[in-house]
Amino acid sequence: MVYNLVPEKVQKPVPPVDDPVRSTQKATTAHMLQVPWTAEKGWGTPLIQAYGKIALHPTASVLHYATEAFEGMKVYRGYDGRIRLFRPNLNCARLQASNARVALPPFDPDALLNLICAFLAVECKRWLPDPGTNLYVRRAMIGSGEALGITVPTEALFFVFAALFPQPAARGRRLQCKVGASYGPALMAHGMAREQGCSQTLWLLDAAQGQDQLVTEAGASNFFVVWRDRASRALQLVTPSLDLGVVLPGVTRQSVLNSARDRLQGSSSSSSRLEPLSVVERPSFMDEIVLAQSEGRLVECFVTGTAVFITPVAEIKYRHDRVSMPMTVNAEGHESPVLVYSSAIKGWIEDIVYGRVEHEWGYVIDE
């Protein structure tokens, strides 16, 4: 690793946790990590240098053929003062799969994780000082070589940077991998949803027979619903299954399922005050959600992902309907969705990422 560091006194000041610049999603820390690759020589020397523009030839493969794959994670400053990643091996494995899908080179996942940790050890001292806060860590791989012909990339660039996101302190159709090509075509619909006052697009898939609308994901996050099953009246936590290949296997999704199975399902829920539920991964249809709402069986909906973490859904606009979730009104008269299960699960995972409990999912980095 070569360190070409920016002296602290010339780095920008660190914006406080409630600074609005964090909502622009444009503020980054001072450095980035880059590792070049060529088909001839393999992976080159990793370099940590000032955050800045990346120069590419106009003929670069990524600009024409979307040879790009990425991962998002967060690094958390725990209440014990240490920094942690959340299940980073899963992100490394998924990047490997995404790379393969767009003919980008393979890498050693452990070596990659060590590089990311070295980068974060440099940045977190200054940029992540406050316990209970986090930085968003984006890493990407691109086909960087000149490739006007449609060929497998012979040069690639791996890079990592960290972005400052709003913090909890200030509370308030695609492939099964994270490749750039899946997201650009979805942005127009996202813009239309925003114009209608929605914060996300819930992606529905026309099922082959009839006009059933299969629920897949909400933007770049996975979708969960808690409802009472129509036939059995049993309480269920339902999320679309992965087997149809239209849902991204989110690390947060997996962790919500693991936690719910451990702590909410059947007899294992004895430790919790919550009514037990069963955890179900299956295809689910928009009409089922509409029906559950009209029959008063809907309990909660929420979305999960590294960026949004676990965020409740208040309402879904569908055709001419508004499907509203059960709401509560606080002392000041503000309405908000009922959060019983989502807030419990969120609390358990937060305890892990901020080091309130020791858990194998929390990966401690030495600074």
Ligand SMILES: *Cc1c(COP(=O)(O)O)cnc(C)c1O
């Ligand atoms: C990243 C992403 C998710 C969430 O995955 P996490 O690993 O939990 O961050 C869900 N859906 C899509 C389409 C995504 O790109």
